[in-house]
Amino acid sequence: MFKMTPDKATEADASKEPKAKADQAEFNFSSLFKARTASLPKKVSTMPHNLISEDTTVEGNLISKGEIEVLGEVNGDIECTSVTIGESGKLNGKLTANDVMIDGRLNGSIHSHNVTLRSGCHVEGDVHYVSLMIEDGGTLQGTVKRSDKPSLSTRKLVGDATDKYATDVKKYASKFNQAVVDGIVSYLGKGVLAQRDASLVSCSDPEELKRVRENFCKKKLALSQSDEEINAILKDVCQAMSAERNKSRVTFYYLVAEKTQNLTALVS
Secondary structure (H helix, E strand, O other): OOEEOOOOOOOHHHHOOOHHHHHHHHHHHHHHHHHHHOOOOOOOOOOOEEEEOOOOEEEOOEEOOOEEEEOOEEEOOEEEEEEEEOOOOEEEEEEEEEEEEEOOEEEEEEEEEEEEEOOOOEEEOOEEEOEEEEOOOOEEEOOEEEOOOOOHHHHHHHHHHHHHHHHHHHOOOOOOOHHHHHHHHHHHHHHHHOOOOOOEEOOOOHHHHHHHHHHHHHHHOOOOOOHHHHHHHHHHHHHHOOOOOOEEHHHHHHHHHHHOOOHHHHOO
16 A cells, blocks of 8 residues: 655646637647657557656555656655666665666665666665666765675566566577576666667668677677677577567577577676
8 A cells, every 4th residue: 555645736827827828838739749759669668667756755665567767755665677766756665676776865775686876866775786886976875785696586576577588588499598588688678678679689780780799799798709600600590580570689699698608698
């Protein structure tokens, strides 16, 4: 149970505006919105997004299999796949999530796989993490404890978010490892996977395959083979997934790592 307490509305002032002026403002906004969005690609979200707006206070715990963005105030614990506490946001409680990004304030504890404390944030409490980044200007008052593996509750959240990727990987991989799938999803991040084009690999695009070779193969997997040899590996994976018009980046990376015997490099 939780209670949402929005600020009082101030509709009286708005009703004093002349009707013609209001109609004209609405028309201009609508036209501008259509013009700005007509040419934009549709964004495909991979998980539900829950917003706690700036004028809202939540009393109680929040649990979600999706994302939670806090712009208001939450007095209670949060457990979800990904959470962002905006500049105006405040959390008083325990935070458990796979991905955590804080711009605002937190008074409690963090249990997460990936933690980013942005410039201007203020965190008071203990941080348990696998990967931690604190930007210049960020404030952390408390203890930090690194773990090679996330907590059980965090692993469960990661698993919930990666079930659909696991199903696709199982169609091609000779040996399936859930921890590798979790590692790839964590490596790519929610921003990449939330965008349809970025979440897929185009084997017909030479520049795309070059980026995979330079960024994933050489940097993440630390492959020492020549460009020609790595290109041959990517070609083999493209052939293996030739039946798929839309090739999942998670599956593609898994198969590349499997083919080069580097699956362990992706386990967080």
